[in-house]
Structure formats: structure tokens, C-alpha cells
Amino acid sequence: MTSLLRFLPSKAARVLPHGANARKMPWASSLAGSHNVLTSLLNDTNSANRYFSSHIKHRNIGISAHIDSGKTTLTERILFYTGRINSIHDVRGKDGVGAKMDSMDLEREKGITIQSAATFCQWKDAHINIIDTPGHVDFTIEVERALRVLDGGVLVLCGVSGVQSQSLTVDRQMKRYNVPRVAFINKLDRTGSNPWKVIEDLRNQLKLNAAAVQVPIGLEGDHVGVVDLIEMKALTFEGEKGENIIVSDEIPSDLADMVEEKRTELIENLANADDEIAEMFLMEETPSVEDMKAAIRRQTIACKFAPVFMGSAFKNKGVQALLDGVVDYLPEPVEKPNFALDRSQKEEPVQVTGKSDDPLLALAFKVEETPFGQLTYMRIYQGMLKKGNQITNVNDGKKIKLARIVRMHSDDMEDITEAGAGEVVAMFGVDCRSMDTFSEGNMNLAMSSMYVPQAVMSLAIKPANSKMQNNFGKALNKFSKEDPTLRVKVDDETKETIISGMGELHLEVYIERMKREYNVDVISGQPNVNYKETISQKTEFDWLHKKQTGGSGQYAKVIGYIEPLTPEEQEELGTTNDFVNECIGTNIPPEYYSSCQKGVTDAMTEGSLVGSEVEGVRVVLQDGAHHAVDSSDQAFRTCTANAIRDAMKRARPSVLEPIMAVEVDSPTEFQGTVVAGVNRRMGLINSSDVSEDGSNVKVLADVPLANMFGYSTELRSGTQGKGEFTMEYSRHVAVPKNIQEELTKKFQQEREAAA
Numbered sequence: 001m002t003s004l005l006r007f008l009p010s011k012a013a014r015v016l017p018h019g020a021n022a023r024k025m026p027w028a029s030s031l032a033g034s035h036n037v038l039t040s041l042l043n044d045t046n047s048a049n050r051y052f053s054s055h056i057k058h059r060n061i062g063i064s065a066h067i068d069s070g071k072t073t074l075t076e077r078i079l080f081y082t083g084r085i086n087s088i089h090d091v092r093g094k095d096g097v098g099a100k101m102d103s104m105d106l107e108r109e110k111g112i113t114i115q116s117a118a119t120f121c122q123w124k125d126a127h128i129n130i131i132d133t134p135g136h137v138d139f140t141i142e143v144e145r146a147l148r149v150l151d152g153g154v155l156v157l158c159g160v161s162g163v164q165s166q167s168l169t170v171d172r173q174m175k176r177y178n179v180p181r182v183a184f185i186n187k188l189d190r191t192g193s194n195p196w197k198v199i200e201d202l203r204n205q206l207k208l209n210a211a212a213v214q215v216p217i218g219l220e221g222d223h224v225g226v227v228d229l230i231e232m233k234a235l236t237f238e239g240e241k242g243e244n245i246i247v248s249d250e251i252p253s254d255l256a257d258m259v260e261e262k263r264t265e266l267i268e269n270l271a272n273a274d275d276e277i278a279e280m281f282l283m284e285e286t287p288s289v290e291d292m293k294a295a296i297r298r299q300t301i302a303c304k305f306a307p308v309f310m311g312s313a314f315k316n317k318g319v320q321a322l323l324d325g326v327v328d329y330l331p332e333p334v335e336k337p338n339f340a341l342d343r344s345q346k347e348e349p350v351q352v353t354g355k356s357d358d359p360l361l362a363l364a365f366k367v368e369e370t371p372f373g374q375l376t377y378m379r380i381y382q383g384m385l386k387k388g389n390q391i392t393n394v395n396d397g398k399k400i401k402l403a404r405i406v407r408m409h410s411d412d413m414e415d416i417t418e419a420g421a422g423e424v425v426a427m428f429g430v431d432c433r434s435m436d437t438f439s440e441g442n443m444n445l446a447m448s449s450m451y452v453p454q455a456v457m458s459l460a461i462k463p464a465n466s467k468m469q470n471n472f473g474k475a476l477n478k479f480s481k482e483d484p485t486l487r488v489k490v491d492d493e494t495k496e497t498i499i500s501g502m503g504e505l506h507l508e509v510y511i512e513r514m515k516r517e518y519n520v521d522v523i524s525g526q527p528n529v530n531y532k533e534t535i536s537q538k539t540e541f542d543w544l545h546k547k548q549t550g551g552s553g554q555y556a557k558v559i560g561y562i563e564p565l566t567p568e569e570q571e572e573l574g575t576t577n578d579f580v581n582e583c584i585g586t587n588i589p590p591e592y593y594s595s596c597q598k599g600v601t602d603a604m605t606e607g608s609l610v611g612s613e614v615e616g617v618r619v620v621l622q623d624g625a626h627h628a629v630d631s632s633d634q635a636f637r638t639c640t641a642n643a644i645r646d647a648m649k650r651a652r653p654s655v656l657e658p659i660m661a662v663e664v665d666s667p668t669e670f671q672g673t674v675v676a677g678v679n680r681r682m683g684l685i686n687s688s689d690v691s692e693d694g695s696n697v698k699v700l701a702d703v704p705l706a707n708m709f710g711y712s713t714e715l716r717s718g719t720q721g722k723g724e725f726t727m728e729y730s731r732h733v734a735v736p737k738n739i740q741e742e743l744t745k746k747f748q749q750e751r752e753a754a755a
Contacts, residue, residue: 242316
């Protein structure tokens with residue numbers, strides 16, 4: 001009955017409570033007349049595809065938030081209420097099953113989401129593709145890639161903690177890709193929950209024009225439902241799993257004044273963004289339900305307004321109303337502008353149509369290795385994907401025949417034969433990398449890629465047994481293909497394999513996955529911080545490279561200067577270093593300019609102090625000299641690299657270390673312990689806020705990453721296991737002089753020992 005309901009008209013789907021059957025509900029037998037039609041529809045995959053494409057609204061949404069805000073719990077309830085799963089299992093639940101979207105054993109053991117998981121469901125007259133994303137900063141690339149391809153987002157916030165560090169990161173990601181969002185304040189059943197403080201945080205910290213579209217009926221242990229401020233109705237959620245919604249026109253008397261106040265506030269905030277509502281507001285007219293819904297939809301899609309819903313996913317309150325909001329206010333795929341880059345016109349942006357009738361344009365946003373081969377997640381921006389058809393990888397020109405197309409439901413798959421514009425599907429038999437664009441071969445358009453943050457931590461690893469070397473290589477190849485933030489390299493001097501990532505947990509998870517998925521025991525060294533180097537003053541260079549070994553030799557001369565680049569200049573340029581060619585005449589022939597630029601790149605890969613990557617340097621080439629016979633590309637490349645390396649040694653070089661934005665939450669009684677611990681680690685405390693009820697304290701600080709190793713153990717022991725912290729990369733800053741001397745000395749000793 002559940003699978004049948006996904007294709008029933010919305011009215012029938014609303015009438016039939018979850019889990020009902022014809023024996024329990026006598027009226028359900030009236031559906032039997034349409035049974036044959038529906039059965040044939042279900043059995044004919046093509047018909048099902050046409051049904052999805054033609055008659056139903058589409059929503060592609062991502063559920064994102066800070067860690068432990070309840071994203072996966074919310075997704076589990078959505079799947080239950082839409083009939084995709086028959087029972088609810090909780091993250092770290094007592095039954096040991098775990099949430100549907102946490103399909104990896106590691107996810108269920110640790111109680112966190114590690115990989116984004118896709119699913120689809122049906123709510124009333126809408127087909128919804130959902131991606132549940134991790135909340136931990138170490139796995140932020142999963143959020144990045146999901147928001148890159150989705151049309152709307154649900155920003156989940158904890159009703160007690162409000163806006164937290166990863167909430168800020170998710171907000172930046174949503175703004176980066178212009179993703180419209182609705183907000184859901186979760187955990188209103190918890191002690192100390194205060195949705196109005198959370199809305200103030202949204203306005204002050206995230207700078208969103210946010211307003212509540214609901215008022216909670218009761219908080220903490222008394223939370224039973226919400227009042228809809230648009231339709232002015234009270235919704236209470238009853239039944240063991242909140243499946244019975246009682247709708248009443250009578251608003252609880254103790255909430256009447258607040259409801260009136262918050263409705264006025266909603267109209268005022270909406271009037272600030274929408275001209276039609278503003279006109280009504282000035283004329284002192286009351287907007288109708290239809291006027292308000294239309295205005296909220298317009299301004300949400302335009303990213304000028306964020307409607308705020310409320311509830312408790314764990315206690316099964318408010319989820320169905322949120323689903324209504326997703327359908328009412330988030331955009332259809334064609335309503336969100338998406339742009340491709342025309343490679344034949346210097347990557348001029350071209351808006352994609354979003355129509356299934358137009359030529360195919362699709363983006364592979366995630367790849368995953370399975371026992372059946374590579375699984376490629378694909379967002380179709382226009383055109384159709386059809387089983388058996390040939391598609392072309394725009395990036396390398398390879399043609400691929402589509403052998404199998406599936407819709408994902410966490411780790412379950414449903415085979416389909418075709419998918420249209422706006423769909424999110426997965427394919428087997430496609431060998432590609434993440435962010436490759438696919439077409440039918442007749443267009444030179446490519447979808448823009450995504451932002452990939454810099455790695456902040458490195459670890460030297462090797463297999464415990466040399467017989468495991470083959471599987472060790474396969475695992476690293478697979479993981480680096482799946483995750484752009486995981487970098488793998490072999491150190492030229494020590495020949496060690498170095499993996500770099502977003503934090504301790506990030507690297508730990510991959511080491512554990514090697515053991516579980518590839519049976520490779522890994523020996524790891526001490527974590528290394530990813531330092532960088534820069535310069536502090538302008539320095540000139542005049543370098544001659546001359547080498548004669550019999551026959552034609554090597555000859556090149558370069559003249560110019562290097563100078564520091566400010567962070568603002570780096571952001572404006574979109575790159576950490578800059579090469580400027582001011583040469584006049586042919587002292588350096590124009591065909592060697594590109595070789596000089598390559599030499600600059602070579603010099604920036606390793607600084608003189610600690611052998612780290614160099615950033616924040618502008619190289620200006622002004623003059624030089626060449627030889628008619630001995631000059632070559634290699635000569636100018638070598639000459640420029642040596643000139644820059646020499647100049648950087650004289651330009652007061654300095655070492656930069658990664659600074660982490662750290663957020664510590666603990667009971668107020670341990671505030672002194674937390675602050676002292678941060679100070680011991682050379683942290684700069686930005687704020688220390690006590691919650692309204694005085695029970696918890698939140699400390700925000702900037703701490704060098706090198707000083708954060710082992711902090712989780714210290715925090716747990718110092719707060720009796722009640723404290724928790726999160727951290728994310730903020731920026732690189734210069735280390736103190738004594739630390740720089742220590743790092744430089746250590747690097748020189750390691751280099752001498754390796755020699």
C-alpha cells in the first residue's frame with residue numbers, strides 16, 4: 001500500500017493514515033476500482049517516469065545544519081510521513097538499527113553523518129529529491145557539493161543552541177550558490193529552547209530577513225504543536241509517531257497576543273522585501289492567505305526572505321507542516337537560474353533552460369565506488385538521460401553508453417529507464433571525476449565547478465604489511481576520487497605517503513575505512529599541520545642561468561621584483577599568487593613568457609623556511625636576456641624558479657599557520673576550566689556567552705591548529721564528559737618568531753637526516 005500511495009492522487013494520500021490497509025479502513029476498498037490502472041502504471045517504468053516528469057511538482061532540497069542539530073532525524077521523519085519507510089529508527093537508537101540515511105557502519109557507530117545520502121519521496125502533489133548532508137566541519141565538502149546542485153535548502157537549527165559555527169559555514173555555502181532556504185528550528189522539546197532567540201541569531205549573525213511563519217504551542221516538555229500564522233490555525237500532532245494532525249480554528253487563549261504580534265512581525269518583514277505586501281501594509285490592508293503565500297514564495301526564491309518553521313523531529317512534531325512549506329515556498333528546478341560556461345566564447349555564462357525537450361546538460365557532482373563499479377550521482381539541468389543512449393564527457397570528450405540509471409534511496413537503488421530535467425539520479429558504468437559535465441556531444445558548454453577548501457592537516461601513513469600495498473594504493477585512489485578535500489602525495493625526500501584533509505576526524509575516518517573496506521591495517525605518524533610561507537617586503541632579483549656541457553647549453557637571464565600580496569588583493573584576484581609581465585621589447589622572446597610563469601609556479605611549491613607552499617607573493621618580470629642558440633623553455637623556467645627562490649630568502653620570509661575558529665559548549669560550572677584550557681593553547685577568546693537560563697556557556701575562540709591536538713580528551717576529562725567542541729578553518733596567520741625558529745630548525749634537521 002505504501003508504494004502504491006506514492007502514485008495516488010494527493011487527496012487519497014492525505015485521507016489514508018500511515019500504515020492503513022483496506023481491512024482496517026472500509027472506505028479504502030473504493031480504491032480498488034483504480035487498482036488495475038495504478039498497477040500497470042507501477043509496472044511500466046517509462047509510464048512512471050512520465051508521471052514524475054509531467055504531472056507533479058519537483059523539489060530538489062538539501063538538509064544542512066551544525067552537527068547534532070537533528071538533520072538525519074528530520075530526514076527519517078520525512079521519509080516515514082511520505083511513506084518511503086515503514087518504521088522510524090533513530091540515530092544511536094536503542095534498537096541498534098540506525099537511521100535509514102546513515103547507511104555506513106561507521107556512521108551508525110559514531111552517530112554522525114559522514115557522507116551525503118540521496119533519496120526521493122512524494123508529498124501530496126510534489127516529487128522531492130532530498131540530500132541529507134553531514135554537519136561536522138571535517139566533511140564540509142559533502143555539503144558544498146550538495147548545495148552546488150540543489151535548488152533549495154532546509155537550514156536546521158537547534159532550538160537551544162541557535163546559530164552555531166557550522167550554521168555560519170552552511171549559510172556561506174548557501175549564499176555562494178544562491179540557494180533559497182527555509183529554516184526549521186528543531187528540538188523545541190529540550191530544556192532551555194527559545195525559538196525567538198534563534199530567529200534573532202538568524203537576523204544578526206547570518207544577516208537574513210527571517211521571520212516565523214509559526215508559533216510553537218508549548219515549549220520543552222509541553223510542546224505539542226504549532227500555530228500557523230498565515231492560515232491562523234492551530235496544528236497539534238497526536239498518535240505514537242505524530243501521524244494524526246488535529247487542525248483547529250481555535251488558537252489557544254494564552255497564545256492569542258503572541259500570535260497577533262508575530263503575525264504583524266511576519267507581515268512587516270515581508271513588506272521589507274515584497275512591493276505588493278508593502279503597498280498593502282502602507283494602505284493598512286490585511287493581506288489574504290493567498291497574497292502572503294505568493295509573496296513568501298517570490299521572496300524566498302529571490303533569496304530575500306527566509307520563512308522559519310518550528311517543531312521537534314525527535315518527538316514527531318511539525319515535520320508535516322515543514323514539508324508543506326518546502327512545496328509551497330522552495331523553487332521548481334526551472335525557477336532557480338542555473339548557468340553553464342560556453343567554452344567556445346571564453347567561458348561566457350549561458351543560462352540553461354531547464355527543459356527536458358532541449359539538448360542534454362548534466363553535472364556529475366559525486367562519485368562513489370560500489371561492489372558493482374563506480375556509481376556517479378548526476379544532476380540533470382536540461383534534456384533527458386535515457387538508458388542505452390550515448391552521452392559525452394565535455395571535459396575529456398569521451399563517449400559513454402548509459403548501461404544503468406537508478407534513483408537512490410540511501411544505499412538502496414531503484415532502476416529507471418529515463419530521467420528528465422531537474423532530476424537527481426545515479427548511473428553505473430560511467431568513468432569520470434567529480435564535477436565533470438555531460439552532454440549529447442553537440443554543445444561545448446560546461447557547468448561551473450564548486451569551491452574546494454584548503455586542507456589543514458596532514459598525516460604520514462603506510463600499510464602495516466607490504467603485501468597490503470596493492471589494496472593500499474587502490475583505497476587511496478578511490479578515496480581521493482570520491483573526496484576532493486582528501487589530498488594524497490608522496491614526499492620526494494622521505495618517500496612517505498602523505499594524506500591531507502580537513503581535520504583529525506576526517507583522516508581517522510579514511511584510515512578506518514581502509515581497514516574495513518580494503519582489509520588494510522595502516523600505521524600512521526604524528527599529524528602534521530599544513531603550514532604556508534610568505535614574504536614581508538619588496539625585493540628585486542637579477543638572475544643569470546648559464547650552463548655549458550658541450551653542444552647547445554642553457555642560457556637565460558631574468559630581472560624584476562617580488563612583493564607581498566594582501567589578503568584583499570588575493571581575494572580580488574581569486575588566486576594566492578600573481579605573475580605580472582612588464583617586459584618591453586624582445587630581450588626575453590614572447591614565446592618564453594609562459595616558461596617564466598611555470599618557473600614562478602615551481603618556486604611557490606616549496607619555501608625556504610619549512611618547505612611549505614608559498615602564498616601571498618606577486619612576481620613582476622621586467623627584463624632579461626636570451627641567447628640565440630642556448631636559450632630554451634627549460635632554461636627560462638629553471639632561471640625564473642631559481643631567481644624567485646633566491647629573492648624570497650632575502651624578502652623577510654615568514655611561516656603562516658592555520659588558525660581554527662573553535663566553539664566550545666559546556667555547562668556554566670565549567671566555564672573557568674574551558675577558558676583556562678583555551679588560554680593554555682594560545683587561543684584568543686572572542687566571546688563567552690551564557691545561555692538565557694544560565695545552564696550553558698558558549699565560548700568562541702581563535703586557536704592555532706597545532707595547539708588543538710588532544711583537546712577533545714582534555715575537554716571531556718575537564719567537564720566530566722559534558723563539554724563538546726567544534727572547529728573549522730578560519731585563516732592562516734604568521735607564527736611567533738620563536739615558533740618560526742623552532743620549525744625552521746626542525747625542517748633543516750629532517751632534511752639533513754634524509755640526505
